[in-house]
Amino acid sequence: MHFDYHFTAVSVLWTLTFASLLVLLVVLMGRDRARRFPWFTTSIVLVALRLLTNRLLHDKLPPLTMGAVAITLADISVLVGLLVLVEMARNAFRNASARAWTGWGLGLLALGGLVIWKWGPWPQWKAITFDTPIAKLQFMQLLAVKTGLLVDVLSVGLGFLVVAFGQRYGAGWRSHVQRIMIGLSTASLAQMGAQGIWEIIARHTTPHSRAEYEHVLGLQGKLLNTNSAVYVLVLIWWIICLWIDEPGAAVASTTDTKAPVHEYLDSNRNSESPES
Numbered sequence: 001m002h003f004d005y006h007f008t009a010v011s012v013l014w015t016l017t018f019a020s021l022l023v024l025l026v027v028l029m030g031r032d033r034a035r036r037f038p039w040f041t042t043s044i045v046l047v048a049l050r051l052l053t054n055r056l057l058h059d060k061l062p063p064l065t066m067g068a069v070a071i072t073l074a075d076i077s078v079l080v081g082l083l084v085l086v087e088m089a090r091n092a093f094r095n096a097s098a099r100a101w102t103g104w105g106l107g108l109l110a111l112g113g114l115v116i117w118k119w120g121p122w123p124q125w126k127a128i129t130f131d132t133p134i135a136k137l138q139f140m141q142l143l144a145v146k147t148g149l150l151v152d153v154l155s156v157g158l159g160f161l162v163v164a165f166g167q168r169y170g171a172g173w174r175s176h177v178q179r180i181m182i183g184l185s186t187a188s189l190a191q192m193g194a195q196g197i198w199e200i201i202a203r204h205t206t207p208h209s210r211a212e213y214e215h216v217l218g219l220q221g222k223l224l225n226t227n228s229a230v231y232v233l234v235l236i237w238w239i240i241c242l243w244i245d246e247p248g249a250a251v252a253s254t255t256d257t258k259a260p261v262h263e264y265l266d267s268n269r270n271s272e273s274p275e276s
Helices: 008-030 038-057 064-091 098-118 132-167 176-204 209-245 249-269
Strands: none
Touching: 008 038, 008 132, 008 209, 038 064, 064 249, 098 132, 132 176, 176 209
16 A cells, blocks of 8 residues: 655645644643733734644635735734734843833834845835725735834844843843743744845846746745744744743742741741740
């Protein structure tokens, strides 16, 4: 008997990514991390929803309807991504002064604004219209792409700040905030790297035959698969790190467990004293 499963790199990576997302959600809920990081948990739910939607509805809906669903979810995801960064910054720099918050915040926003302005083409503003559904979807897609790039730049910048200065302001090494930001920064670097390499290839490559065209598409597929593989590794990193308690939390838990025992012994000692 011959079994032909037709496994491909795309299907394997999709399965690994979706399974890892589900395991991560179980860890976030089961280890009570979702209460501390609600927006991060929401972002993971959105990633899983987008994967499942693209898998189940692709080629089953009209192209315009499918595009509206995918682009709407992309816009929601990037907005939630911004809220995740605010959540991480508040947890990592809870002891920072208002001056430090203002300075580093303006610096990151200036860096992000410069990158999205210089990276990638911008449409002519006079040509932007909202008179047709396709025009509205194109504007929503532009918003998703540019805001997504801003989230990637801010993730890398905030990750550097958390690793470099987090211990001084409340997010020391092996803290959950720092581990989450390391994962976000890694995923963003992989995303920007794949996007930048593809733009260079597309700008300097002009296929003159079908074979050359298929070769270019093959390169794009490898870049996407590499980016997906990095994200799977990031998910595994989050699963392991968020399953393990922070060092400070473990000490606090031990202290809280032992406190009633000490109180009980002290009360017995006082009741057995000669004065009583």
